[in-house]
Amino acid sequence: MGDYGDLDRADIAPLIPRSDDYAWRAYESDPLRMPYIHEAIQELELPRGGRGLDAGCGLGLQALMMAEEVGPDGHVTGLDISPRFLEYARTIADKAGFAERVDFVEGDIYDLPFEDETFDWIWSADAAGYPTREPLALVEEMARVVRPGGTVALLVWTSQQLLPGYPLLEAGLNATAPGIAPFTRDMGPGTHWMRLLNWFETAGLEDPRAKTFMGEFQAPLSNDIRTALISLIEMRWPGVKSEIAPDDWKLYQRLCRTDSPDFILDVPGYYAFFTETLFCGRVPAQ
Ligand SMILES: C[S@@+](CC[C@H](N)C(=O)[O-])C[C@H]1O[C@@H](n2cnc3c(N)ncnc32)[C@H](O)[C@@H]1O
Secondary structure (H helix, E strand, O other): OOOEOOEOHHHHHHHOOOOOHHHHHHHHOHHHHHHHHHHHHHHOOOOOOOEEEEEOOOOOHHHHHHHHHHOOOOEEEEEEOOHHHHHHHHHHHHHHOOOOOEEEEEOEOOEOOOOOOOEEEEEEEOOOOOOOOOHHHHHHHHHHOEEEEEEEEEEEEEEEEOOOOOHHHHHHHHOOOOOOOOOOOOOOHHHOHHHHHHHHHHOOOEEEEEEEEEEEEEOOOOHHHHHHHHHHHHHHOOOOHHHOOHHHHHHHHHHHOOOOOOOHHHOOOOEEEEEEEEEEEEOOOO
16 A cells, blocks of 8 residues: 555656646645644544545545545545646546545535535545635534534644744744734634634534644655755745845745755754644534
8 A cells, every 4th residue: 555545645746737836835745744634534533434525625635544544435525626626636536546435526615515414524624715714604614514423623724833043033924914824914813713612612513622733844854854844934924025024034035945055944953843733523413
């Protein structure tokens, strides 16, 4: 067996055009997340033979992991708003030998194209909106398609420390609009992801709980992890120039450009981490 069914991670590279920057970065940054995403999926204790939905599935790699978890009698549907991503996901699933155990459907997580109570669980990782839209409507729509007693799970980005030794710069970058995504300045604190447990309770879900998972990395970095961290750093603070002081912008470029002699990943003893938090709850049994 490979990393994903019959496929090793490296086998996926030729299936995604490098010209598709968003999809390529999703592939490149996968090694940073795969280990703890596996743990997060296990945390859900998915039922063998169960049927689930991965909403905002992207390349569909997590749909494959969940299909693995529920075994050959189970089934996972991946849903995404992007037909492009769905095409990649179908090709990857086919080549991984999962064609019978997963399918992929175009749709919007805020308006799911499924009947009530279709699934045993719904999972959504880093997909439910940047910026966040109406949180309660999101959780209610997710819960609608899950059977009584089933699980609603959202995995969201919650923090990072990627620039060791530069806490002020990193705090400044994180305080920009892109840096604090998923969030928008004109939405109140109650809509921030860290308030998700409240949305779960308000939506009537039982046993709402949160658990934080961490990706951490230290020098010497393998080629895969180095490439993935470069991708992450490039994606993390896009378009911040107008929101930070000119000196901070210079420092940011000095530390974060791969062609800089002071590129942050080359500092001796580089260490970094980030966190994603799993929020989940149960649809009340009738
Ligand atoms: C950052 S990627 C995450 C993909 C995957 N869940 C993962 O964790 O690797 C975000 C994905 O969500 C999809 N997406 C964004 N808004 C969506 C929406 N309203 N409904 C469904 N999918 C959406 C995007 O097309 C993209 O594939």
